[in-house]
Amino acid sequence: MSFRTLAALFAFIIGGFAIAAGADARDRGRDRDGNWVLLATRSVDLKKEDDRIDVGTGKGRFRSVMIVGKDRLIDINRVTVATEGQPFVEKRRLKLEHGQRSRPIRFSREGQAIKHVDLSYRLHIGAAGPAKVELWGLRASPDVPTARSKSPSRTTTTAAAATAPQGEETDGAGAVMFGVLEVGSDVEQDVFKLGREYGRFGRIRLRAQGNAVQIKEVRVIYTGGAPDVLALSGEVAANEQTDWLDLKGDRFIREIHFVYAGRSRSKARLEVYGEYAESWFRPGSGTGAFSSANKGWLYLGGQSPLFVSIRRGLGYETDIVSVARNRGFKSLRLDVKNRAITLNQIKVVYSDDSSDIFAERQKVNGGTSYGPVELKSRRPIKQIEISYRSRIFDTQARGKGYAFVEFWVR
Incomplete structure (x- = not known):
């Protein structure tokens, strides 16, 4: 076999691999695109300045949403994604021309069910009136969604729990914000103080707004007993939240110490959320130790x-x-x-x-x-x-x- 023939055969094989690789890449792209699903199509009224698109938690879990303006200019300056956790608020402006889609708005790393999405508009002269928009969601997984029932309540042997009514209707995200820290470029650590009146928390989570925050250590100091050093080290990305961090014991928090891994180039806002310990407040019955503190x-x-x-x-x-x-x-x-x-x-x-x-x-x-x-x-x-x-x-x-x-x- 001549050298020219071998070269041609080698080029053919390499070309085949390249075509196959390109096909695989296109297939992966289609798979990614296939995870975007149309959640709702609405005719919104720009004269109202605010509008709501209902989704419903039965449609599955999503990581991001995207908005498409179908027929006219839509100038959006606030998008609020209401989930089963705390709402995610995107305050960066979205100016969508006819047929233009927004950048993906990522509100969850693992995926959450969406209750509804609220849009706030910036009015333009002559632009008020109805406009058609599409709301798309990026699935957390390609699985077909199923409606999820509420998680069963944790059981307890206390007398109050035994007599509390079961199956009561409840609402609310569950997480309460009890602290905000402004993390500056010259700050290496912070101390957030909390009083007994706020109650006892079973777990906490953090959320960074504006810019990412590099965290080296989070130490929870209680009014009594040994502190908790939480398993959190690394970056909390901008506009994202951490997983829930479980606290040991059922105690009042006196302080939370934050040690940052490095100085930030710009300021960020670090929000601290908590979920009540069951002994302090049981939402299904409305009972708990809180009733005998702070005058109820x-x-x-x-x-x-x-x-x-x-x-x-x-x-x-x-x-x-x-x-x-x-x-x-x-x-x-x-x-x-x-x-x-x-x-x-x-x-x-x-x-x-x-x-x-x-x-x-x-x-x-x-x-x-x-x-x-x-x-x-x-x-x-x-x-x-x-x-x-x-x-x-x-x-x-x-x-x-x-x-x-x-x-x-x-």
């Missing part, structure tokens, strides 16, 4: 407002507050910490999507409260929406950071 008030959830609204400049920021799973309460109180806020409105949304609206525009100083107010519905609280902002000029402020607002219920 339970911490339901919190949030930290900005100085300047992302949507309206010096206007008001609207945040969705993740609340503990619950079956309803009679009264609600808002406590303000660190710095005064300008409060515009509080909207309490119940499990049947009915709502109560409270407050008129007013200043609430740090260290004071708004309320308590009576809740008209006794149904489970699904979430709380608050329109507000931190006040820049406050001579009584503690530090230079934002305010922190806390919702308490009884």
Whole structure:
């Protein structure tokens, strides 16, 4: 066989491998594309500034969503993905022309079921009115989704649990935010202090906003007993959350110490969430040790407002507050910490999507409260929406950071 023939045969074999590799790559691409599924098609009303696309938890678990504008300009400045955990808020602007799709909005690493997606729009002259959008989701796995029943409640041998009513309707994300840290470029460690009044937590998780946070160690200091050093070391990616980190024992947290692996190039916001220990609060029955502390008030959830609204400049920021799973309460109180806020409105949304609206525009100083107010519905609280902002000029402020607002219920 001549050298020319061997060269031709070798080129043919290499070409065959290249074609096969290309086919495999295309197949993998199709597999990835195949995991994107159409969740909903809606005609949204841009005049309303806000709209909701219902999905439902029975459609399976997803890691990302994508929005497609079908027929006209849609300028979106806020996307809120409501899951079975705390809501994920994407505040980067999405300006979609006719037929254009957004970048993937990743809200979960492992995948979560989606309850609904809320869109907030930026109005343009002559652009108000109906517009058609598609909502796509990236499956966490290619498996066909099945409707999932609620996880069975953990059992306990206490008398309170034995007499508590079973099967009560509950709502709420389950996780409550009880702390926010502003991680600066010159900070190597932080200490977050927590009081006994907030209760006992069975597990916590962290969420980074704005930029990634490199964490070397998380140490939980209790009011008594040995501390917990949590199994978390590495990067918490921007706009993502960690897995739940279980706490040992049923104790009150005094402090949480954070040691960062390296100095960040830019500032990030680190949010701390917790889920109550069953002995402190049992959502199905509404009972627990909390009832004999704080005059029966339970911490339901919190949030930290900005100085300047992302949507309206010096206007008001609207945040969705993740609340503990619950079956309803009679009264609600808002406590303000660190710095005064300008409060515009509080909207309490119940499990049947009915709502109560409270407050008129007013200043609430740090260290004071708004309320308590009576809740008209006794149904489970699904979430709380608050329109507000931190006040820049406050001579009584503690530090230079934002305010922190806390919702308490009884």
